[in-house]
Amino acid sequence: MSADTAGVEALYTTALLRFATAGSVDDGKSTLVGRLLHDSKSVLSDQLEAVELASRSRGQEAVDLALLTDGLRAEREQGITIDVAYRYFTTARRRFILADTPGHVQYTRNMVTGASTAELAIILVDARNGVVEQTRRHAAVAALLRVPHVVLAVNKMDLVDYAEPVFADIAEAFTAYASSLGIPEVTAIPISALAGDNVVTPSARMDWYGGPTVLEHLETVPVAHDPAGDPARFPVQYVIRPQTPEHPDFRGYAGRIASGVLRVGQRVVAQPSGRTSTVRRIDALGQSVDTAWAPQSVTLELDDDLDISRGDLIVPADGAAHPVREVAATVCHLHDRPLRPGARVLLKHATRTVRAIVREIPSRLTLADLSQHPEPGELVANDIGRVLLRTSEPLAMDAYAASRATGSFLLIDPADGSTLTAGMAGDAFAGAAAAVTGTPDSDDGWDF
The missing domain is CATH 3.40.50.300 (P-loop containing nucleotide triphosphate hydrolases)
Structure with missing residues (x-):
């Protein structure tokens, strides 16, 4: 550095x-x-x-x-x-x-x-x-x-x-x-x-x-850390297309770096699409810089004209997260309304919001002895438990242990927009044991 x-x-x-x-x-x-x-x-x-x-x-x-x-x-x-x-x-x-x-x-x-x-x-x-x-x-x-x-x-x-x-x-x-x-x-x-x-x-x-x-x-108390040691994660918040005679082809991606360091000339991947490009320019506070790091708010310009929109994640090509649709997580339930298996929610991860279904609630934490109460059936306000989710679209989500910024999410009620649950992602699960099938009422747009 x-x-x-x-x-x-x-x-x-x-x-x-x-x-x-x-x-x-x-x-x-x-x-x-x-x-x-x-x-x-x-x-x-x-x-x-x-x-x-x-x-x-x-x-x-x-x-x-x-x-x-x-x-x-x-x-x-x-x-x-x-x-x-x-x-x-x-x-x-x-x-x-x-x-x-x-x-x-x-x-x-x-x-x-x-x-x-x-x-x-x-x-x-x-x-x-x-x-x-x-x-x-x-x-x-x-x-x-x-x-x-x-x-x-x-x-x-x-x-x-x-x-x-x-x-x-x-x-x-x-x-x-x-x-x-x-x-x-x-x-x-x-x-x-x-x-x-x-x-x-x-x-x-x-x-x-x-x-x-x-x-x-x-x-x-020591709190300093080297940002170069964290994986770089840049959630796109806004796509800048000025459409002016001076900049007819300009396309910039604005947002705040969630973790790590980005540099001009670095190969990056836009997720979840997986398309690659190179960082051509970084603007911070109206100035062109060679390097930017969390938590700076910057605008990136890439060499290639990629289809990137709000909610996409720009990451280094050699340190990419793997987009998943099945997520295992530990959550703290925040709402007075219980969370139950089958609940249809919105999942907000960084700047991306997708539909999701709560497939299972495998356990609830018992605080007295830290034991896991299996198959509790629901989580009520202030409960801490494990959930299995399936999303309608792939999410480039890290494990919370690797990144507090891109390993966390919220579950939101799609009816009134209230926050239901705060989640910390664990390892994504896949394979036969995690296979998920559609629900009978698949004509409502929630069968994924």
């Missing part, structure tokens, strides 16, 4: 950390976020004044820092987080995009939204309660979404007299559970978000703890 490429890549990754918070109701997520913003001097004076006024109107003597993130009226009235609250703040060492996700089991589905792009997840635990079912659920979602870094924040240590054995027992239990999920490493930090212990400044009341504070860990 060239020096200029490395420098810009550092701007995208090293200087910016996307992280999400999760935990059970009343574990103190919003208070932790408020404490981070307040103690890192990331709160404007008028924001703090508004929070102080709201706290007094609720009869509270101290400032309720949770109100810095719980902005919806319903959230303030109920004292819980419902929606995903995004906050942006900066310290001297790093820029942050924070997603404060709901803790109530009814809104667990929103954690999928908040953590889907996160590079780190902070999972809070109330020191009085330890690891509970919702803690396990959030850990499972973080593992499924392959969030690279997980922090266990054992909160409310002030309510257990800052006892080291309490922290040690919770950290041991959670780390063992996380390891069984495939999470390679957990950083456990004892905190009191209300009092500020180990959030931004080290705690004088827990001198037995010698690790980093929450902010120190956020500022130093």
